Amino acid sequence: MAAKTVLNYLPRESVVHKLTGTTKLAFFLLFTFASMITYNTWVLLGLLAVSLFAFKLSRIHFREVRFMMIFMLVFLLLNNLFILLFDPNQGTTLYGTRHVLFHLFWRYDITQEQLFYMLNISLKYFVALPVAILFISATNPSEFAASLNSIGVSYKIGYSVAIALRYIPDIQRDYHSISQAQQARGVELGKSEPFFARLKNSVSILMPLILTSLNRINTISNAMELRGFGKDKKRTWYMKRPFARRDFVALALGVVLFGISLGITLRFGRFYNPFK
Known part of the structure; x- marks a missing residue:
């Protein structure tokens, strides 16, 4: 079974x-x-509803992006x-009042x-994450490169971004394959192993992964050079589609x-203050 990947395109009919x-x-x-310009709780809740609705429309399941969700939750915590550690009075400074629930030390x-x-900081994360995941998971890398070029970004930069996005799942699959091969040879990477032993054994995975990655990069570079990439100032895009009514609706929204x-x-200001 193929390894599960993150930050990759998930095709759907949506x-x-x-x-x-x-x-x-x-x-x-x-x-x-x-979502960035405001800390107003009601605005953030409204944006969260739109974000979750868009995620529902995409038909992408939670289990397919679970790793990114868990990573976001850990980062948020x-x-x-x-x-709290570095500025426990930030909320008091911003809202101008002070209502102590209990003292720690x-x-x-x-x-x-x-x-x-x-809570508002957490809401901002929850608002932005579903849309960010959708942007990555619901956009074909070639289509993304075409969209960058359409707003004035050089097609060389756009194409480089597209290759990078296509390359991330390949790296993950290579890592999974090399890891399984090394474990079959007796290289232990499980949680039962001491941390430094696992760190040392990881080198046996990283070195083949680096060499494989360099070889793939060299192959791509040679193929692009043979095709005359970068010779002209402009290029056409196979994945570039004309605007439809749904595009204008999304932009208007x-x-x-x-x-x-x-x-x-x-x-009303950036902050909604329920304490006054």
């Missing part, structure tokens, strides 16, 4: 997949900016922990404001969401 690469890129940027008081601030977030931020 409305999200049928959008052009340019539309998905523009919506991703608009949606990301909309560490982020909140460090916020030294200068560490757990306040309602701090917990509410960290992105503009509206960004406009709402920006308007509420300018009118």
Whole structure:
């Protein structure tokens, strides 16, 4: 059975997949900016609903992106922990009030404001992650390269990004295959092994992986050189599709969401304060 990969394209028959690469890129940027400029809880909850609905439309299952979700949760927990450790009064400073729930030690008081601030930080992650996963998992790398070129990015850069996105799943599959081969030869990588022993045994996987990767890069480079890549200033794109009605709807939705977030931020400020 093939190894499970992350950060790879997952083809589906869905409305999200049928959008052009340019539309998905523009919506991703608009949606990301909309979530970045505000800490208003109600705006973030609305964006979260849109994000989850878009994920549902894509027909991508949670188990297929579970690794990225778990990685995000671990990163989020560490982020909140460090916020609490280095600045336990950040919420109090931002909201201008102080309601202590209980005291831990030294200068560490757990306040309602701090917990509410960290809740909003967590919401921003949950808002952005589904759309980011969709952008990666629902966009063909060649289509993404065409979308970058359509907004003025050099086709050489766009093509390099496309190759990198196609190459990530290959590296993961190579790592899985080499790991299984080395374990069949008696190289232990399980949790029962001591940490430094596993670290030492990992070298026997990394070296063949590096050599295989360099060989693949050399093969791709030679093939592109033989085809005259980079000779002309422009190129055509096989994956570039014309805009349809659904693309205009998605772009309009992105503009509206960004406009709402920006308007509420300018009118009421970045932070919704329930403590006043």
